[in-house]
Amino acid sequence: MSNSIKWQSPSNIALVKYWGKRDKQIPTNASISFTLKNCHTTTELIYESKETTADYDINVFLEDELKESFKPKIISFFDNISHKVSFLKQYKFTIKTSNSFPHSSGIASSASGMSALALCICSMEEQLTDKKFNKADFLKRASMLSRLGSGSACRSLYPGLASWGKHEAIPGSSDEYATPFTDAHPIFKDFQDTILLVDQGQKEVSSTVGHSLMNGHPFAANRFQEANKNLSIIKDILKNGNLQDFTKLVEQEALMLHAMMMTSDPYFLLFKPNTLQIINKIWEYRNQNNTNFVITLDAGANVHFLYPKSEATEAMTLINNELIAFCENNAYISDEVGSGPIQLA
Numbered sequence: 001m002s003n004s005i006k007w008q009s010p011s012n013i014a015l016v017k018y019w020g021k022r023d024k025q026i027p028t029n030a031s032i033s034f035t036l037k038n039c040h041t042t043t044e045l046i047y048e049s050k051e052t053t054a055d056y057d058i059n060v061f062l063e064d065e066l067k068e069s070f071k072p073k074i075i076s077f078f079d080n081i082s083h084k085v086s087f088l089k090q091y092k093f094t095i096k097t098s099n100s101f102p103h104s105s106g107i108a109s110s111a112s113g114m115s116a117l118a119l120c121i122c123s124m125e126e127q128l129t130d131k132k133f134n135k136a137d138f139l140k141r142a143s144m145l146s147r148l149g150s151g152s153a154c155r156s157l158y159p160g161l162a163s164w165g166k167h168e169a170i171p172g173s174s175d176e177y178a179t180p181f182t183d184a185h186p187i188f189k190d191f192q193d194t195i196l197l198v199d200q201g202q203k204e205v206s207s208t209v210g211h212s213l214m215n216g217h218p219f220a221a222n223r224f225q226e227a228n229k230n231l232s233i234i235k236d237i238l239k240n241g242n243l244q245d246f247t248k249l250v251e252q253e254a255l256m257l258h259a260m261m262m263t264s265d266p267y268f269l270l271f272k273p274n275t276l277q278i279i280n281k282i283w284e285y286r287n288q289n290n291t292n293f294v295i296t297l298d299a300g301a302n303v304h305f306l307y308p309k310s311e312a313t314e315a316m317t318l319i320n321n322e323l324i325a326f327c328e329n330n331a332y333i334s335d336e337v338g339s340g341p342i343q344l345a
C-alpha cells in the first residue's frame, strides 16, 4: 500500500546574500530574503515500504517525465539528512515534481525544490509516527532539512521575509535553520519582483563551486563582516520602511556578491552585456523620476527588478517599453513577496 504527500514551496530572493559555507552547509555569514509567490515547486512524495533496506529506491519525475539526472542530487540529499531521518532506506519513493517557472529559465529551482521535498519528508514523519509537531517546530525541522539540500532553501519556509545564520541582532537565529522575520514595514509585505531573463541557460558557475571559491578568497573575511553588518542595518530598514536606505543596501549587496566572483581564483564575470543595459536603464529612470526601483542579482545574469506595489504601473511601462528588449526572447517572470509553502491535498 502506498501513501502520498504533496507540498508546494516557493523560491526566494536574497537581499543580504549568502556566499560561502563551511562544514555541513553552515553559512559563513547571515543572510535574509524575500519569499516569492509565483516561482514555486510542487512536489508529490509517494512512498511504500520495501523488503530490503540496503539502499535507496527512488524514481524522480519532472513534469511526468522520468529524470535519471535528478537522482544523484536527491540521493546526496537523503545521505545528508540520514542522521536526522532514519527511515529513508526502508521505503520505495516516487517523487513527482514540477516548477511553476520554465526549467530552462535560468531561475534556480533548488530553493523551492529542496524545501518542497523537505516538507514532504517532515509530513511523512508525522504520518509514520502518528505524531503531530506544532507548526513552528514543523517548519523549523523542514527548514533544517532543506538547508542540508540547498543552503538558501531553508529560507523558503516562511512568509514574507526570513533570515538564516546566527546573528546577534536576530533573536533565535541559527546557522542550522532560518528564522521568520515578522516585524517588517507594510511596504515590504507586497513588494514586487520582476525577474528579467537575460540568460535562460544553465548556470555558468554552480553554487557549490561558487561557495567553495570563498575559501581562501583574499576578501573573504571582509565580505563576511560586511554581510553581517548589512544584516544589522537592513533589520532596521525593514522595520522603518526607508526605501532610500533599502535601495542602497540591497544594490550594494548584489554588486558585492558579483565582486567576490570577479576576484576569486578562478574568477567569473556573470554579467552579460544586457545585464548592464538593464541595470543602467533602471538607474537612469530612477534618477530622472524619483522612483524606488531597486535591482538585485543572484549568481547569474538575470536581473531581479524590485519595486513597491504602488509603483507597479510605472515599472511595467518601463519593462515593456525599454527593458524586455534586453531579455532573451523578451521573457520575464512577474513575482512578488509571497506567503510561504502550502500543503496540497
Ligand code: PMV
Residues within 6 Å of the ligand: 013, 014, 016, 017, 018, 019, 031, 108, 110, 150, 151, 152, 153, 207, 208, 298, 299
Ligand atoms: O543555496 P545555494 O547553495 O544555491 O546558494 C545560493 C546563493 C545565492 O543565491 C547567490 C545567494 C542567496 O543567499 O540566496
